[in-house]
Amino acid sequence: MRKLLMFVVIALTTLSATAQENTKPSVKLYGFIRNYMGFDTRENLSSNSDQFNMIPKDENPNAYGDDLNERPDIYLLSITTRLGLNITGPEFLGAKTSAKIESDFAGFGTSNTVLRIRQAWAKMDWEKHSVLAGQAWHPMMGDMMPDVFSLATGSPFTPFSRTPQIRYDYKAGKTVLTATALYQLQYLSYGPNANDLTSSTTSFEYARKAIIPELYFQTMYKGEKFMTGAGLDILTLKPRNEYTDKNGVKVLSNELLHSFSSTIFASYKDGNFGIKGRATYAQNASHLNMLSGFGVTEIKDNGEVEYGNLSSITGWIDITYKQKLKKGTLTWCLFGGYGKNLGCDKDFALDKYIDNGEEKTRYLMFVRGYNNIDNFWRVSPSVLYTHNAMQLGVEYEPTTVGYGKMNADDSVEKERSVTNHRVCLMMKYNF
Numbered sequence: 001m002r003k004l005l006m007f008v009v010i011a012l013t014t015l016s017a018t019a020q021e022n023t024k025p026s027v028k029l030y031g032f033i034r035n036y037m038g039f040d041t042r043e044n045l046s047s048n049s050d051q052f053n054m055i056p057k058d059e060n061p062n063a064y065g066d067d068l069n070e071r072p073d074i075y076l077l078s079i080t081t082r083l084g085l086n087i088t089g090p091e092f093l094g095a096k097t098s099a100k101i102e103s104d105f106a107g108f109g110t111s112n113t114v115l116r117i118r119q120a121w122a123k124m125d126w127e128k129h130s131v132l133a134g135q136a137w138h139p140m141m142g143d144m145m146p147d148v149f150s151l152a153t154g155s156p157f158t159p160f161s162r163t164p165q166i167r168y169d170y171k172a173g174k175t176v177l178t179a180t181a182l183y184q185l186q187y188l189s190y191g192p193n194a195n196d197l198t199s200s201t202t203s204f205e206y207a208r209k210a211i212i213p214e215l216y217f218q219t220m221y222k223g224e225k226f227m228t229g230a231g232l233d234i235l236t237l238k239p240r241n242e243y244t245d246k247n248g249v250k251v252l253s254n255e256l257l258h259s260f261s262s263t264i265f266a267s268y269k270d271g272n273f274g275i276k277g278r279a280t281y282a283q284n285a286s287h288l289n290m291l292s293g294f295g296v297t298e299i300k301d302n303g304e305v306e307y308g309n310l311s312s313i314t315g316w317i318d319i320t321y322k323q324k325l326k327k328g329t330l331t332w333c334l335f336g337g338y339g340k341n342l343g344c345d346k347d348f349a350l351d352k353y354i355d356n357g358e359e360k361t362r363y364l365m366f367v368r369g370y371n372n373i374d375n376f377w378r379v380s381p382s383v384l385y386t387h388n389a390m391q392l393g394v395e396y397e398p399t400t401v402g403y404g405k406m407n408a409d410d411s412v413e414k415e416r417s418v419t420n421h422r423v424c425l426m427m428k429y430n431f
Helices: 002-023 205-209
Strands: 026-040 044-047 052-056 073-077 082-092 095-107 114-125 129-137 162-172 175-182 189-193 196-203 214-222 226-237 242-244 250-252 257-270 273-283 293-299 305-309 311-324 329-343 350-355 358-363 365-367 373-387 390-406 412-430
Touching: 052 390, 052 412, 082 114, 095 129, 189 205, 189 226, 189 293, 189 365, 196 350, 196 365, 205 226, 257 305, 373 412
Parallel strands: none
Antiparallel strands: 026 073, 026 082, 026 412, 044 052, 082 095, 095 114, 114 129, 129 162, 162 175, 175 214, 189 196, 214 226, 226 257, 242 250, 257 273, 273 311, 293 305, 293 365, 311 329, 329 373, 350 358, 373 390, 390 412
């Protein structure tokens, strides 16, 4: 009996240890140390200590006719150095499980740069179904990005965002159907500052107070060499929580703004050659780092207002070729992007105000970028040398914006072109 009991105890202990080993997640560290050196010929609309470059600012002449924005600068930074964990875990409800945690040092705080979350998600993957929950790339751009190594990754010609989400994918052969509910956190919409229609700011409150999450639906076909897809994004915002009615009483606002954006994309890769591109029609897509927003189109007698979306169309194409050397490879890339402001289908409301004793007017708009942009374009060649863990790259990025006189519907009569010439050098060590 004693020997039997000892055998049972040993067997149970062995089974328990084996079960623990089988349920222990596998964790793989990855990342890189990345240094950027950049030179610009003029002031730009940018972020992340000017590393995330979008467009050059408009002319800003002084009394002598000198453009105060036409001044060069240079930087050298390593704050986009990245650390990440890829995690694969045990089965759960018949699904394979995985997770990701990814961060860099491009957040901002009292110490200037701080650790921030880029991605943090968990995923359950069945044979034909998968569910992802957490912060990840916005699916409107995450399934296909340009191959440029500049930090902006093709923005503002393409959507750019990482955001908390719940994503469902259904796989039918080579076709994937996607439905996603998204919530804003780091990449935010523009809107009224503290319910004040005469000033703007960014906030996740506009999306949260609307209750309805941002919704994205996509279909994508992925073959061995060719991929194509299309998606529809629906954004609902509540620009104001309250307003003052005609009796001078503050009341809760029921004003909502609905915006619709769509995208189509395709890529082809054969050996060392690759080509890809995307076209996007965007309404009020400032939360996607696009030059976009909305404005007030009508102020009613009772204090309520109506809003109108700013619309634009953008597109980009990216061509790459990998050249194998005796040691390492050269990746040649040519990126081209174009964007056009389509304005609004209604005129925006005017606000009169006094500035230094002079009466002036302004349109009630909330925009990422500037409201007097007609078009913008970029043609950017780059070359990247890779050998083992080290990468060295150089990129030339000229960006031109057509600025002009804004009409009431935010269409713009182009008057001048402003160009910034950016040269970027990169050294990157992968691990």
